[in-house]
Structure formats: structure tokens, C-alpha cells
Amino acid sequence: MKHGLNRPPLEYGSGFPTLLYKEVKRFYKVAFQTVAAPVLTAVLYLMIFGHVLEGREVYGRLSYTAFLIPGLVMMSVLQNAFANTSSSLIQSKVTGNLVFVLLSPLSHFEFYAAYVLAAVFRGVVVGLGVFLITAWYGLPSLEYPLWILTFAFLGAAILGSLGLIAGIWADKYDQLAAFQNFIIMPATMLSGVFYSIHSLPPAWQVVSHFNPFFYMIDGFRYGFFGVSDNSPWSSLAIVACFFVVVSAIALRLLQKGYKLRH
Amino acid sequence: MHPAISIQNISKHYGALQALNDVSLAIEQGEFFGLLGPNGAGKTTLISILAGLVRPDKGHAAILGADVQKSFRDARRMLGVVPQELVFDPFFTVRETLRFQSGYFGIRNNDAWIDEILSNLDLTAKAESNMRSLSGGMKRRVLVAQALVHRPPVIILDEPTAGVDVELRQSLWQFISRLNQDGHTIVLTTHYLEEAEALCQRIAMLKQGEIVALDTTANLLTRYGSVKKDGEGKTDLEDVFVNIMSGGAL
Numbered sequence: 001m002k003h004g005l006n007r008p009p010l011e012y013g014s015g016f017p018t019l020l021y022k023e024v025k026r027f028y029k030v031a032f033q034t035v036a037a038p039v040l041t042a043v044l045y046l047m048i049f050g051h052v053l054e055g056r057e058v059y060g061r062l063s064y065t066a067f068l069i070p071g072l073v074m075m076s077v078l079q080n081a082f083a084n085t086s087s088s089l090i091q092s093k094v095t096g097n098l099v100f101v102l103l104s105p106l107s108h109f110e111f112y113a114a115y116v117l118a119a120v121f122r123g124v125v126v127g128l129g130v131f132l133i134t135a136w137y138g139l140p141s142l143e144y145p146l147w148i149l150t151f152a153f154l155g156a157a158i159l160g161s162l163g164l165i166a167g168i169w170a171d172k173y174d175q176l177a178a179f180q181n182f183i184i185m186p187a188t189m190l191s192g193v194f195y196s197i198h199s200l201p202p203a204w205q206v207v208s209h210f211n212p213f214f215y216m217i218d219g220f221r222y223g224f225f226g227v228s229d230n231s232p233w234s235s236l237a238i239v240a241c242f243f244v245v246v247s248a249i250a251l252r253l254l255q256k257g258y259k260l261r262h
Numbered sequence: 263m264h265p266a267i268s269i270q271n272i273s274k275h276y277g278a279l280q281a282l283n284d285v286s287l288a289i290e291q292g293e294f295f296g297l298l299g300p301n302g303a304g305k306t307t308l309i310s311i312l313a314g315l316v317r318p319d320k321g322h323a324a325i326l327g328a329d330v331q332k333s334f335r336d337a338r339r340m341l342g343v344v345p346q347e348l349v350f351d352p353f354f355t356v357r358e359t360l361r362f363q364s365g366y367f368g369i370r371n372n373d374a375w376i377d378e379i380l381s382n383l384d385l386t387a388k389a390e391s392n393m394r395s396l397s398g399g400m401k402r403r404v405l406v407a408q409a410l411v412h413r414p415p416v417i418i419l420d421e422p423t424a425g426v427d428v429e430l431r432q433s434l435w436q437f438i439s440r441l442n443q444d445g446h447t448i449v450l451t452t453h454y455l456e457e458a459e460a461l462c463q464r465i466a467m468l469k470q471g472e473i474v475a476l477d478t479t480a481n482l483l484t485r486y487g488s489v490k491k492d493g494e495g496k497t498d499l500e501d502v503f504v505n506i507m508s509g510g511a512l
Contacts, residue, residue, distance in 0.1 A: 011369075012339060018365025026353050096349035100408060103313055103343055104366035105335035262276075262316050 016110040019101065023118030027084055034122060038080055039129040042072045046134050049194060058196050059227050067221075069134045070148075071193035074155060074220040076130045078213065081123035081156035082163040082184050085115045089167025090176050093260075102261065108254035112164065112247070119160025124152060140224045147223030147232055154239050155216035159184070161246040168253050168260065187213045192221075197229050212242045264327035266291045266416045266447035267312060272321035274307055274471075281307040282318070283471040289464075291326070291415075294439075294448045296462030296479070298455070300507060303468040305451045306346060309420050313343045325416055339367060342409035346420040346451075348401050350393040356380070356404055357389045360411050367412040379407045382437050399430045406434065410441075417441065418449045423457065435461060459483075459499035467506055475506045 027034040050065040058067040092098035101111065142148065162184070170176040191213035197205050208214050209230075219235035222228035228235070254260070267289040274282040282304045289295045299305050310316035312323050314330050314337070322329060328336035351359060357376070364372040380386045383403040388396060393404065402422065409417060419438070423431045431454075439461065442448045452458055458465060458479075465482060467475040475482065479499070486502040 013368035013370065015366040015368050018362055018368075018370075021365070022354075022362045025358075029353050092351075095352070096345075096347050097351045099315065099345055099349060100351070100363055101366060102315055103338060103341075104363075105338040105368070106366060107335075257317065261314065262310075 012105075014110060015104055015106045016114050019106060019110065019114035020117055023084070023088060023114060024121055026088060027118070027122050034080070034084070035126055035129060038076050038126050039133060042076045042130040043133050045072055046137060050137060059225070062225060062227075063138065065138050066140050066225075067196070068194065069131070069137070069140050070221045070224045071217055072134060073127045073131045074152065074217050075188050075191075075193045077123040077127035077152055077156050078159045078188055078216065079184065080126040081119040081159040082166075082180070084119040084122040085160045085163030086167040086170075086176055086180070087163075088115070088118075089164060090170055090173060093167070093171075094173070098260070108251060111254055112161075112251050115164055116157055116160040116247075116250075119163060120153060120156040123156035123159065127152060142224060143226035144223045148220060149223075150236065151216055151220040151223065151239065154236075154243050155220065158212075158216070158239070158243050158246055161243070161250045164250045165246065165253060168250075168258060171259070187211055190214075191217045192229065193217055212238060215239050215242075263291065264324070265289055266293065266326060267449065268322075268324040268327075269308070269312075270322045272308070272311060272318045272323060274304075274311065274316065274318050280471050282311075284321070285468075285471070285473055286321075287466060287473065287476070289447060289449060291447055292442070292445055294442045294461055294463050295450070296458040296465040297449060297451045297468065298458060298465060298503060299451075299468035302470075304471040305468055306420055307471075308468070309343065309418050309449075309451070312418065313341065314338060339412060340415050342412065342414035342417045344405050344409045344417075344419040344422050346424070348398060348405070348425075350396075350401055350404065352392070352394045355390050355392055356385060356396070356407075359393060359404060360407055363408045364411045369412055372411065375413065376407075376411060379410050383407055384433065399426050402426050403430070403434070406437075415445070416447045416449070420451050421453065422450075423452060423454060431457075455499040455503055465499075467503065469507055475502075 046065070046068060050068060053064045056064045058064060166176055166179040170179065190208070191211055192208065197208045197214065200208065215230060215235040215238045218228045218230050219232050219239060222232040265288040269285055269287040272282050272285045285308065297305050297308070307316060311318050312325065312330060314334055317331070324330060325337040325340045328340065330337045354362065360376045360379070364376065380389055383406060385400070385403055385407060388400055393401065396404065406422060423434065426434070435457065438448055450458065450462060462479055464478050466473050482502050483497055483499065486497060486505050
């Protein structure tokens, strides 16, 4: 056998495509849990809330079911993007196999981009699944598809970045569960998925405007109906700023090796 | 010519514990080098600093001249590390694991080399098996394969034979020895001192974060040749190790 040093020198590229592919393949291998289950959850929400609240109109012209569908799609995108990065990272940390990535020449930016893009991909796949199934209840219009894609991508990237931050910070599964249950879940549930904030008392309307998730859902919904609680342009500006902030935090943590390189 | 590994005045502490204290060491290219010491001596911390997993408080380390912090890409491409813990990704097969590891280093279409490694480590039959289904010894072989997949000129093995049966241990050392004969620099930590004595040309002994002995294996044995308690038989590395660790540093 001729061993490594007697061979022609290797040509090195970036490790980013492999890490991205690995992260996508990881959730694909357990798609029943990572894709099918959240689609089912969203459909159950639609069946229950749609049945109970059908007959109401939102924005003066939309049926409640039509209003609800884009909100459920975006909620699924956001929650699954968060789940992908956070669960992958905490599992790799707890089992110790993150060492294989840390031993490689991947830069912190490549690490970030691979994990977050995989999260975006999972979020969009689940969101698409929810959309296709719930469309059976009444296909919503698609007034501005570019707005839909923009908010879906930015929202998923934000939650993917937040999942990365949570995964880096958490040492145990229960710490991650606390992050998810006490921050992500309330923020998504109270973001206007199930209601227009104009139906809230004035004080809660003000509070809702401090929730960045509200702008993701509202901007996404604007792409379907051309109508929203807030201007899509100001929502885009706020979401884009939030994306820059969480990305900067995640990149800084990776660059410093916080809780990864001691 | 740069040394394979250069360690200059490295110190590292964890809270009140001084894991490494001003350690300096140079390992030349092509050496088979042993890094020995009791548990907690600082061996794994030193290896982790070389691998970029731990950042030193002070000092510098380089792999073939590439600083492990400033030129981390070059340093990591030239270094293969077999970690001490038996870690694996339960989602993937052996072949997928090796392809991913190769890809992390930016190397694609590496299947010919991967097949050779699998063959040399008797893993070919397990190539399509999920990592979860492998025995401890098989998982250990995959760890070795992962460290070799990017053909690094410098290979560090952190207790690679812990919990491994005799047959695998022997076949592993034959393979590693062939890599060394081929020009790879090998750094080994082990608690099996007879292995270190048989394989390593030079040995450093660490105690409480400091190097307390550094010499060729032959010189260490000669210098401590009179320490055999019963006065009979050949001195082995275990006698040398016990003597040095009990205070008889060089």
C-alpha cells in the first residue's frame, strides 16, 4: 500500500458545501419527525381554530381560515428553522461528535452559513408542506410572491441563527428547551399568527410592535393578500435589522469559540 | 525545515488548575513520538491546543510552521487527530462519516483513498453499516480512519488503543508504523507503556502540566537502567515512568 505522503498533493476547496449537505441529510434521515410531524401539528391548528372561528372576517374581506393559513405556514417555517440548528448543535455537543467539525479547517463564517442555510431549507420544506396540505381548505391568493419568499427566507435565517446561538449557549437539553419554550414559542404564538393585532386592546397592540416575530408574520401575510397590519416596507426594514443583529451575535460567538473552543 | 510540531512556552489554566505550565517542545518530521504521563498531567490539553480545540493562555504552537491560531486552515489540514473519547455521529454510515470528514477539509472525490483506509483498518465489510451498530473496537477504527482521511503529514493519537482488543491493537500499530515509515510524523499518548517503548523513538513525560523528562527511548532506559527493584532483568519503560513520576526527573 502506498500511504498518503507518496501521493499527489490534494486540492482543497471549501468545507461549506459538505457541512450544508450533512446538515440537510441529518434532518432528511428523520423526516417523519422533522417534516411530517410539524406539518400534522399545523393542520391540527387549522382544523381546530378554523372550525371554531369560521364565520369571522379579518381585514373586512378575508375568511378566518384564509387569514390563518399563511400565519401557520410562517409559524412552521420559523419553529422548524430554530429546531434544526439548535437540536443539531446540542446533539453534537452532548454526544461529542462536534469535534469532527471543529478539527476541520472550516471558518466560523462557513460554519454559520452551512448551519443556517440548512435551517432555512428545513423551514421552507416544512412551510411548503403545511401550505400544500392546508391549501385543501381554501387556497389563499398569492398577491406578491416576492414578499412571501423574502420574509420566509429572512424569518427562517433569523430563527436558524437564534437556534445556533441557543445551541452554542446550552450545555444541556433542558436549557435548550427553556430557550424554546419561554422565548421562541411565546414570541411566535403572540406574533399575530392567529389574529390581526388590530383586534387586540390598544396596550397589547403596542406590546406586539416590540415583538420582531410580528413583523415576520405580518410581512409574509402581506405577500398573500396585499394587506397587513403594518407597512411591508417597515416590516422588511425591522426584520432585516434583526437578521443582521442575530447573525452578528452568532458569528461573534463562533469566532470566539464560545463554549466550543475552550 | 520546520519541525512537525513546535510548542513554545505554552501555558493553560482552568480556574485554579494549572493544566500546562510553560511547556516547550519540538517534534521533528518523521518522528514516532510518545507523550506520556499520568491522568491529568496535561497530555490531552496539549493535544487539544495543537488541534485548535483549546486556546492557550500564553505561548504559541505550530504544525509544520503553520501557527495553530493565526494559520488555522493550514495547520488543521496538516494535522490528523484521533480523539480519546469514542465519539460518533449516530445518523450516518461508516462511509458517509468518512466522506463528510473528507468534505469538511474541502476534499471531494476521495473515495479511492477512503477505500484504502477502510481496507487497511479491516472496515470494508462495515462500510455501509450505521455507526450505532458498530462495536467499540470498530468505532475506534473509524476514529483512526477519520483522522487519516485528509492524508495529514502529522498524526496525533490520543490513547487510541484504550479498550481495544489485542488483535486490533496489533493490526492498528502495524498500520500506524507503516504510515510512519512512509514519512508521517506520529505522536502517541498511551497508558500501555510497552507499546510506547516498542514504537516511539523519543518520549516526553508530563507531570502536573510540566515536562519532567524528554529524551530518546533508548537514553531514558539507559539512564534509568539501575532502578529495577530486584536488581535482575531488563529495565522497561514502566520502571522509568514510575521512577520519574515519583520524583526522579531528568
